[in-house]
Amino acid sequence: MSDAPRVEFTPAAADLIRQLTTAHGPLMFHQSGGCCDGSAPMCYQAGEFRTGGSDVLLASLVVDGVAGPVPFWISASQQEVWAHTRLVLDVVEGRGSGFSLEAPEGVRFLIRSRLL
Known part of the structure; x- marks a missing residue:
C-alpha cells in the first residue's frame, strides 16, 4: 500500500476545523457507520x-493554526471496507441531521474518496 496519508482535508474543511476549534476547543472526528447522517464524518x-x-x-490531522493534531477515528468494520482508499474530508452547504459540531453553521462535513 502507498505511504500516502489515509485522510486529508480540503482548504474549506481546514477553515471550518479552525473555526470550530476556536469556538469549541480541541476536536475529534469519527467516521460514522450508518447512524444519523448515514456515513458522514462526525465532528465532536x-x-x-x-x-x-x-x-x-x-x-491525526495536522491543521495549520490549530494547536495539536485532530484525531480521525473510524470503526474497524468501516476501515475494512475503505482499506484501499484515501478519505478526503470536505465541506458542503446544507445542514446535516446529526450531532456533528458544524450542523448549526449551515454546512456539513462530507467524505470524498480516492483509491490508493
Missing part, C-alpha cells in the same frame, strides 16, 4: 465521542 469536541476496541485511529 475531543473526548465527547467514546471510542473503543471496535474503533481504529485512522489519522
Whole structure:
C-alpha cells in the first residue's frame, strides 16, 4: 500500500476545523457507520465521542493554526471496507441531521474518496 496519508482535508474543511476549534476547543472526528447522517464524518469536541476496541485511529490531522493534531477515528468494520482508499474530508452547504459540531453553521462535513 502507498505511504500516502489515509485522510486529508480540503482548504474549506481546514477553515471550518479552525473555526470550530476556536469556538469549541480541541476536536475529534469519527467516521460514522450508518447512524444519523448515514456515513458522514462526525465532528465532536475531543473526548465527547467514546471510542473503543471496535474503533481504529485512522489519522491525526495536522491543521495549520490549530494547536495539536485532530484525531480521525473510524470503526474497524468501516476501515475494512475503505482499506484501499484515501478519505478526503470536505465541506458542503446544507445542514446535516446529526450531532456533528458544524450542523448549526449551515454546512456539513462530507467524505470524498480516492483509491490508493
